[in-house]
Amino acid sequence: MTSLGLTDADVLSGRLLFAIPKKGRLYEKCLSLLAGADIQFRRHARLDVCLVLNHPIALVFLPASDIPSFVGKGNVDLGITGHDVILEAEMEEHVTEVLRLNFGKCSLKVQVPEHSPIQSVEDLAGKRIVTSFEVLAGKYFKAMDERLGLTGEEGKEKTQIEYVGGSVEAACSLGLADGIVDLVESGDTMRAAGLHAIADLLHTEAVLIKSTRPKPNRPADLEANISLVTSRIAGVIAASKYVLCQYNVPRDKLSAAIALTPGRRAPTVSPLEEAGWAAVSSMVEKKSIARIMDDLVRVGAEDVLTFTLDNCRV
Numbered sequence: 001m002t003s004l005g006l007t008d009a010d011v012l013s014g015r016l017l018f019a020i021p022k023k024g025r026l027y028e029k030c031l032s033l034l035a036g037a038d039i040q041f042r043r044h045a046r047l048d049v050c051l052v053l054n055h056p057i058a059l060v061f062l063p064a065s066d067i068p069s070f071v072g073k074g075n076v077d078l079g080i081t082g083h084d085v086i087l088e089a090e091m092e093e094h095v096t097e098v099l100r101l102n103f104g105k106c107s108l109k110v111q112v113p114e115h116s117p118i119q120s121v122e123d124l125a126g127k128r129i130v131t132s133f134e135v136l137a138g139k140y141f142k143a144m145d146e147r148l149g150l151t152g153e154e155g156k157e158k159t160q161i162e163y164v165g166g167s168v169e170a171a172c173s174l175g176l177a178d179g180i181v182d183l184v185e186s187g188d189t190m191r192a193a194g195l196h197a198i199a200d201l202l203h204t205e206a207v208l209i210k211s212t213r214p215k216p217n218r219p220a221d222l223e224a225n226i227s228l229v230t231s232r233i234a235g236v237i238a239a240s241k242y243v244l245c246q247y248n249v250p251r252d253k254l255s256a257a258i259a260l261t262p263g264r265r266a267p268t269v270s271p272l273e274e275a276g277w278a279a280v281s282s283m284v285e286k287k288s289i290a291r292i293m294d295d296l297v298r299v300g301a302e303d304v305l306t307f308t309l310d311n312c313r314v
């Protein structure tokens with residue numbers, strides 16, 4: 001860091017500090033988000049702090065699990081991490097979730113071996129759990145122990161929670177645990193390890209966060225910069241959720257067609273050179289577009305086209 005002078009307070013002062021996961025599941029998606037928001041940087045190999053070339057921002061690359069406390073304590077101004085990570089770090093009162101980012105979606109689940117006699121969380125209470133989420137799993141099973149009267153006396157043992165940093169899914173087959181608490185997205189890891197889920201603790205996705213107590217003496221234009229970054233990232237996220245749909249439709253079928261594509265505010269309807277026809281342009285949610293195209297054709301629309309959006313402000 002010294003060679004670029006990045007530890008020099010003068011270099012960073014006046015800049016919005018923005019924490020990005022340095023590796024793992026969220027890393028690549030964060031890089032696409034920064035590119036989509038035109039936040040340009042050149043990261044020097046092995047350096048975890050780098051200056052943004054076209055804005056008064058410095059990016060700080062950190063483990064996702066450290067980002068809630070860096071933001072919550074006001075050491076950095078903005079960050080991206082998982083909602084689950086914020087709860088595990090017990091930082092929910094110290095950070096504000098400014099935006100949901102529509103990636104990093106998964107669930108934290110209690111899992112046991114498929115052929116285990118343990119088939120419910122009540123069966124699992126009082127036994128051994130291995131997890132990387134010791135706080136969340138601890139709170140969940142503490143409540144369960146209390147409900148079931150597991151006080152720690154002989155014959156009423158409390159649930160034991162043991163932390164591991166990774167490969168949690170291997171714990172049951174290695175004989176270390178009766179059940180695990182881990183993230184599930186596609187379920188491939190869980191099934192490959194011969195496990196199945198018996199309870200959901202929470203659903204999570206990546207979020208943009210800022211501190212509820214920013215440090216004093218931060219740059220005067222900090223809030224304006226936070227708003228700029230937030231609205232650019234919101235634009236990239238919205239663009240990834242919508243497509244632009246265009247089609248031609250006979251005027252007598254127009255109302256049926258625009259009922260299918262009402263747009264965010266209203267569709268744009270333009271006359272076609274051919275009498276009795278209109279052209280329609282409208283934003284449509286990507287997840288529904290295939291069904292809506294089928295329905296448009298069914299009501300008489302022709303030449304139905306869709307365009308992906310690179311960016312937008314909506």
Ligand SMILES: Nc1ncnc2c1ncn2[C@@H]1O[C@H](COP(=O)(O)OP(=O)(O)OP(=O)(O)O)[C@@H](O)[C@H]1O
Nearest residue numbers: 023024025026064082083084085104105106183185
């Ligand atoms: N399979 C997944 N699908 C979607 N999001 C996930 C998945 N696994 C993890 N995440 C999200 O990414 C966050 C970071 O998880 P990840 O496993 O990448 O952690 P890491 O410890 O930073 O990286 P690594 O596992 O490479 O050491 C999780 O807390 C969760 O919010």
Ligand SMILES: O=P(O)(O)OC[C@H]1O[C@H](OP(=O)(O)OP(=O)(O)O)[C@H](O)[C@@H]1O
Nearest residue numbers: 025166167183184185186187188189190
């Ligand atoms: O349901 P799936 O799509 O299989 O995803 C779930 C897996 O993803 C995460 O681990 P990751 O692969 O990031 O590696 P890790 O075990 O090193 O954390 C998580 O801990 C699960 O193991």
